[in-house]
Amino acid sequence: MNQRILIADDEPNILISLEYLMKREGYEVSLARDGDEALAALAEHRPALVLLDVMMPKKSGLEVCQALRADEALKDTLVLMLTAKGRETDIAKGLGSGADAYMTKPFSTKELVRKVREMLEARA
C-alpha cells in the first residue's frame, strides 16, 4: 500500500500543485486548508508525513506541529515545514516546534520530492 501524505496550506494553487506532484510520485494524498482541518485530517487519515505550511488561518503550522507532537497517537508523524518566511529566527522557530525538516518557498519540486522520499525511507 502506498504511504499517505497530508498537504496543509491555505493557498489553493499551492495545494493543487503539491497534490499533483505527490500523486505523480505515487503517494496517497489528503488535503487541509487551515490548522484545524490539518489536525482533523491527521487524526482521520494518519498520514506518514505532513507537508505543513507555517502561515495558516485558525491554527498556524507551528501550533499544529506542537499539538501533533503532544498527541501520543500522532507524535511519530514526519513533519516537513514549508514556509515563505526564510529568516533564521523563523527556521529556528519551526524546528523548535518539533518539525523534522524545513523548506523555504519557493522550492524546487525535485528537491521536495527527494526530501520527502529520504524522510520516509529513513523511517522505514
Next chain:
Amino acid sequence: MLSVPLVVGASFAYLALLVAVAAFGDARARQRRSVIGNAGVYALSMAVYCTAWTYYGSVGRAAGSGVWFLPIYLGPTLAMLLAWSVLRKMIRIAKAYRITSIADFIASRYGKSPLLAGTVTLITVVGIVPYIALQLKAVASGYALMTTPLGTPLAAPQAWWHDSTFYFALALAGFTVLFGARHLDHSEKHEGMVAAMAFESIVKLVAFIAVGAYVCWGLFDGPTDLFARARAVPELNALLHLTQRAGQKFAYEQWFALGLLAMLSVIFLPRQFQMMVVENVEERHLRRAAWLFPLYLLLINLFVLPIALGGLLHFGRGGMDTDSFVLSLPLSQGQGALALLVFIGGLSAATGMVIVEATAVSTMVCNDLVMPMLLRTRRFGSRAGGDLSRLLLGIRASAILAILLLGYAYFAIAGEAYALVSIGLISFAAVAQFAPAMLAGLYWKGGTRNAAFTGLLLGFALWAYTLMLPSVAKSGWLPADYLNNGPWGIALLKPEQLLGLTGLDNLTHALFWSLLANVGAFVAVSLWRPPSAREASQALLFVDVFQNPAAGPVFWRGRAQVRELLPLAGRLLGAARAQQLFGDYARQRGVAGIAQIPPDAQLVHFVETQLAGAIGSASARVMVAAAVEEEALGLDDVMRILDEASQVRAANEKLQSLDRLKDDFMSSVTHELRTPLTSIRALSELMEDDPDMPPAQRTQFLHIITGETERLGRLVNQVLDLAKIEAGHAQWSISDVNLRALLEHALQTTAEMFRERGAVAVLDAPAAVPSLALDADRMTQVLLNLLSNAAKFLPAEGGRVDLRLCGRPTGLRIEIEDNGSGIAADQQALIFERFRQGGDSSNRPQGTGLGLPISRQIVEHFGGTLSVRSAPGQGACFTVDLPWQAPTTTTGEPR
C-alpha cells in the same frame, strides 16, 4: 581554660584561612569566574551587620531585659523587606556615577561638594572609631576568658606594649590593607573581601547555633525544659514578657526608636553601604537578598533567649558576666573545643566588621579629607605632574592603620567605661544623621548643599550633646553635674531632658532631637533658596536615574583636550590603565584611536566618572575643572540640556520603532512575493517534467500561473504605490472632480464582475453635486478597491451592493454597503493594516492585503476619512468622508 598558644594559634590559623578565601576570591575574579556573583553570597556578605557586639551582647541584653535584643534585628528585617527599592536606587546611582562611599554619595548628590564629603567623613570617623574599639574589646575579653581559669578575676589591663589586643589591632590593620587597599580598583570592588565576609558570616552563624544547640540539648532537655525551668523563676519569667514589671506599660516609643535606628543603620552604616551598594555585583541579587538576609538574622537570633536563660539558670544572676555566656557556658562544662569554636565565631564577627568598616572609612578619609587637602598644595596640586596612584594606596593604608590605632587607643583608655559599652547604639545614632540628606536626595529634587550641610551639622551637634557627651560624663571623664542640672545650672539645657522633654529613655530622646533638627534644618534651608545649576543637575541625575538612559544628559559646557585629560587620568589611575580606558572609550565612540576622540562634554563626563571611582566625585570635579576650560552653567542651561537629551532619546526611540515596522513590512512583502512564486515554479516544473500532460490539465495550470503572475504584478505595484504615498513622493494630479460621474464610471468598470457573481450594484446619488479638488485616478482606485472588496464577500445568491453619495455640511460622503458576510468587530481595525486580509482562504488569492491601507492613505491625503461599520452576517458598510476643502498642504502639486 585553654592554653594561650592554642587560642592564639587557632585565631591566627583562622585569620590565615580568611586571607586564603579572599585570595581565592580575587584570583577567581581575575579569571572572570567570580565566586561572589550570586544572591546568596551577597546576602551573607550583608551579615557583616552582625558584629561581635551583637554576637556577645545580644545574649547580655536578653539576660538583662528579655526581648529587648529584638529591635536591633527587626529593624534591618523591616528595612530589607520595605526599603529594597531604596537600596536598588542607591545601587543604580552608585554604579552609574562610580560612587564608592556614603560620603561620596551625599557630596555628589548635592553638587559634588567637597565640604559635604568632608563633613560626612568626619561624622563617620567620630561615630565609628569607638565602635571599632568595641570590637577589639569583645575579642580581648573573649580571649581573657578563654585563657583564665573560670571564676578567677581577669587579669588587670597591661601596658600597651604587653597588651595582646594591641598586636591584634596591628594584625587586623595588616589584614585590612591586604583586603581593601592592596590594589587600586577603578570601581572600589573587592571580590576577595566579599568572599571572605560571606565566609566569616557562615562561621559566626555556625558557631552561635552550635553553642545554642549545646545549651538547649546539652545542658538542658531541649528548649521546652529550658523555658519551663525559666518560667518557674519569677525573675526569669519576667524576661519572657514584653513588659518586665507588672503594670508597666509597653514602651512603644522605645521600640519604635530602636527599630528605626536599626533600620537606618543597616542602610547607612559605612560597612553596610560598602557591602550592599559598592560591592553589589548585579542589581537583581537584591531581590533574593531582601529575604535571605532577614532569614540569616532570624537564624542567628534563634538561640539568643535560650542561651541567656540557660546562663542565668546555670550561673545565677551576678554569677558570671552575661555578655560572655556563650563562652562561659561551654567552658564551665569543660567543652573546650566548643568554646574555641565560639571564640573563633566571635573573632570572626569582630574581624569582619573591622575589616569592612576600616576599608570603607579609609576610602572616605583618603578621598574626602586627605586628597582635597593634598590637591591644594603646590606639590600634588591639579596642575602638577607625577603618578598619584601609588600615593593613593599609601594614604589608604595609612588611614586604615590610623583608624585601628585610634580604635585601640579608645579601647585602652575607655576600658570598662560606660562610653564604650553603650557605643553600639550611639554609633547607630550618628550614622542615622545621614538619613535625611540621603533619602531626600534620592526622591526630592529641591534639596540643596547648604540644606544638607546645615542638617548634618545640627543633627550631629545634637547627637554629640544629648548622647555622646552624656556617655562621656557617665564614664566619669566629665563632671556629672551638667548632666543633672544642666550647664550653668540652666535646667532647660539638661542634655538628656532638653527643653524639658522627659519621659523618654536617653537614646529615644537623642534620636528625637537630632533627627528633628536635622530634618527641620534640611527642609527649611532647602525651601529658603532654590538649588543652584550644579545642584539641580545632580538632582536630575540622581532622582531620575531610572528614567535616564545609559548615556544620560551631560551637564557640561566648555573646551577640553584629550592631551590634557589622558595624562590626568594616568596620574590617578596609572598610565597603562588610563590608556586602556581611553582605548575602550574610543572604540565605543566608533573612532579610530585615542587621538580622534572628540573632546566634548561626553568625554569630560567619562573621565570625571572614572576619576570619581578612584578619588571620589568631589575631588574628581576639582581635578577635571582644573584640566579643562569650562563655562558656568545656569539653571536654564541645565533645563535646556535635559530637554535636548530627552528629545534625542525620543527621536532614537522613534527611529527604532520605525526600523521594527520596516523589518515587519519587509518580512510580510517577502512572504507575499514568495507565495505566488511557489505556485508558479511548482506548476512550471510539473509541466516541464511531463511533456505529455493532458491539454485540459495544462490549461488549468497555465491559467493559475497567469493569475499568480498578475497577482505578483499587482503586489509589486501596490507596494511601490504605498511606499511612494508614505514617503510623500507620489504624483498627484489635482482637478475638479464630479464624484457622481466618478461613481458611475467605477460601477461601469465593475458591472461585469458583479454580473458574474449574480449580484446587483445600485447607485443612489443626487443629480447634481458640487465638484471637489481631487486626483480622479487615485479616487477611482479607491472606489474600485472598495467595490471589488465588497464583491469578494457577497453571498453566492442575492448579492447586493448599494452605492450612496450624499452631501453633508462638512463635505461629501460616499457609502458602499454590501449584504455579505460582514466583518467581526476585532477584525475591523486590522483590515486597514498592511497584509491583514479579512475573510478566509477560499476567496483571498485576489487580494494583496494592501488595497485598504492604500485606499485609506489616499483618502487621508485629501483630508478625508475612510471607515467601516459592520456586524458579522449583516454585511459591511465602508464610508468615505471627503471635506469640501482639502487641507492646503495636501492639495499641492507634485512634490
